[in-house]
Amino acid sequence: MKELKILAVVVFFTLVTYWGVEPYAHSVMHKHVEFKNFQYEDLKPITAKGDAAKGQALAAACAGCHSIKGAKMPAPMDPVTASATYGVNPPDLTLAGAVLDEKYLAHFLKDPVHTAMVAHKFKDKPYPMPSMATDDQSAADLVAYFKSIAPEEVTPKEAYEFACGRCHEMRYAKWTQIGEEPKTKPNIQTKMDEEKLKFDQKLAQYKDHMVKYLGKLPPDLSIIVRARSEDFLKTFVEDPQSQLPGTAMPRVGVSKEGYEKVFQYLEEVGDPSKPKREAVGPWVIGYFILFTFLAYLWYKSQWKGLK
Amino acid sequence: MAHFDPNAKPFSHQWMNDRLAVDTLKRVLSTEYWIPKNINFLWAMGMILAATFGVLLISGIFLLMYYIPDTQLAFDSVNHTIMGEVGYGWLWRHMHGVAASVVFLIIYIHMFTGIYYGSYKRGRELIWLSGMLLFVTFSAEAFSGYMLPWGQMSYWAGMVITNLFSLGSLDFQGLVEWIRGDYVPGQAFLGRFFMLHVVLLPLAIMGLIVLHFGTLRIPHVNNQDGEEIDFEAEAEKWKAGLRKESKVIPFNPVFMSKDVFVLGIYFIIYFYLVFYHFEFAMDPVNFDPADPLKTPPHIYPEWYFLWSYEILRPFPKDPGLVAFGFAQVIFFLLPFLDRSPNVAPANRRGPFKIWFWVLLVDMIVLTIMGKVPPMGIYTTIGTIAAWVFILLWVALPFITKMEKPIRGQK
Incomplete structure (x- = not known):
C-alpha cells in the first residue's frame, strides 16, 4: 500500500508537469480562434436559383485564363507563362463545384478580392481575377454549371492539387507547383539529367514569379500535419487572416467536405505511419502486458516468505 | 602463476573458470551482490534507466x-x-x-529519490557525483541529438545555446564561432554535433554508467529508512537459509525479479506513448525545416531543460548567466552542502522535509514558466521561483546544520 501511495505522488507531480508544459503552455502560446465549420457566415446566402445551361454560356469567358478539362477546354497558356502574367497559374475549374463551398463560390465570382480576403495585398494593383458575375442570378448560374460538370468522386489528391497545389509544393509526394515531378533518368554517359534540368528551370521561373506576386515562397506542405495542429490548419484555411494577419494566403473557400478531402491527403503524405501505428501498437503493448504478468509471477515466487 | 587444467574441454565450465573466473564474477556482481530488502519500486529506476539507454542505443x-x-x-x-x-x-x-524525453523524467525521479532518502551521504558521495556527471552527459547528448533533424527548433536552439558561450558582457564571439565552426550554425556545426551525438558522448555515457555502478558496489544501495546495514552479517543469515530474518536479498534473482516486473509496467506505459501519444516528445516547430531567415515566435528548449532555462531568463544578461551557471553546478555540491549526518527519508528530517518539497515544487514551477512566453504574471512568477531556487541552496548548509541527530544514528 505504501508503494501505491509513493506511486500516486510520482504520478501526480509528473502529470502536473506534463499539463504545464504541454496543454497549458500551448494554450498560452497559441491564440484561440473559433472554428466556424466552413460556414462563411460573413457572406450573405444567395437565394437565386441557378441554371446550369445559362452558366455554361457565361463560363466561356472563364476559358480565357482557366482550363476546364472536365468540359474539354484546354489551358490557354502553360503554367510558367501563366505565372508570368498572373503571378500564379490559374486553376483548372473542373473541381470548383465539388471542392469549393457553393455560397463562397458565388460571392467569389461577384467580388473575388474581398471574398478571398486579399484586398490588403491589392491596394495599388489589380487582382488578376476579375469579377465575373454582376448579380446573384448570374453567379448562381455559374455555380450551377460548375456543379454540373464536377465529378461525383474527388480523390484527396485531386482536392489538394486543385485547392493548394498551385502555390504549395509537396516534395514528399513529388508534387511541384507546376505538376508532378517527371520521372527522368540521368544520361549514363554524362551523368547529367537534361529532362530534369529543364523541368527544374521551369519550376525555378514559376517560383520566381510567385515570390514576386506573393512576397515569399509558400511553404512546402509535405509534413504540415506534424508542424501545425489540426485545429490551426482548419481555422487557418477557413480564415487565414484570423491566424496570420497580413498573410498573402487567400481564403480558398473550400467546403467542409472539400477540406476533409484536402486534410486526408495532407495526413496521408505527412503522417504515412498512422495506419501502421494503429496496426502494430496493440501487439507490442499486448506483448508487454503478458511480459509484465509473467514478471509479476516470478517476482511473487522470489519474494515469497521474505517479509 | 595461475593453474590451468590441461584436461578441461574448451569452453567447459572449468575451462572458462580458469580463464575468466566466471564463478567469482557471478558471485560478486550478481548472486552475492546484496541489496537491502527494505526498498520500494523507486529502487528500480536505475534498471529502467539502463534499459531506456539500451532502447536509445539500439534505435539510434x-x-x-x-x-x-x-x-x-x-x-x-x-x-x-x-x-x-x-x-x-x-x-x-x-x-x-x-525514450529521449522519458529518460529525463526517470532521471529526475531517480535524482529526487536519492535526495529524499539521503542516498548521497555516508560513503555514497561518489554515487551522487558520478550520477551527476551522467546527468550532464545525458543533457549534452539530448541537446546534440536535437540538432540532427535540422528543423527550425534545432537551428534556433543551437543558435541560442551556443550564444551563451559568449559569456554575456565578456562578449567572447570568437569562442562562439570556434564552437560553431562558422559565424552561424551551418554544415560545420551539424557535423560536429552529429559526431558528438553518435560517438563521443555515447562512449562517455557508457564509461560513466560503468563508473556509476562501480561506485555503488562498496557502499551498497541505501534503503527506505536510511538504516546502516551490516551487509556481511546479513548475507551470512541469508546464506544460512534465514531468508525472512535477513535484511538483505541477492541482486540476482530476487532483486531482479522485482526490477523486471517494474520494468514491464514501465514498458507498457512507454510503448503506449510511442504509439499513441508521442507528440509531447516531438515538438511541432521542428517539423518546419531550418530557416535562417525566419525566427520562430517562441524558442524554448525541451521540457527537461526548462527549469534551468527559466533561471537564466528572468535576470539581466550577466546576472542571468551567473544564475544559470549556478543552477548547472549546484546539484553536484549536494553531498557537501548537506551538513547533517542523518541518512533518513526527508520526512523525518525536520526543516529538510520542507526544503525537499519546496525544491520539487519550485522546479516544476520553473519548468512550466520556462515554456510560457516571458510576459506579465509569468515573468513575476518565474523571477520569484528562480530566487527561491537560489535561496534554497544558500540555506541548505544552515538548515541541515541545525538538524537534530535522529536517534540511533551517529
Missing part, C-alpha cells in the same frame, strides 16, 4: 543507417526517408524520440 543504431548529416539533406533523411520510406523507420524514430 537503426536511425544512423539512414540519417544523413548534411544541412541540405538531414531534414528529409529524417522526415521522409526514415519516417516514410524505410520499413519501421517511423517506429525507431518515435521510440528514439520518446
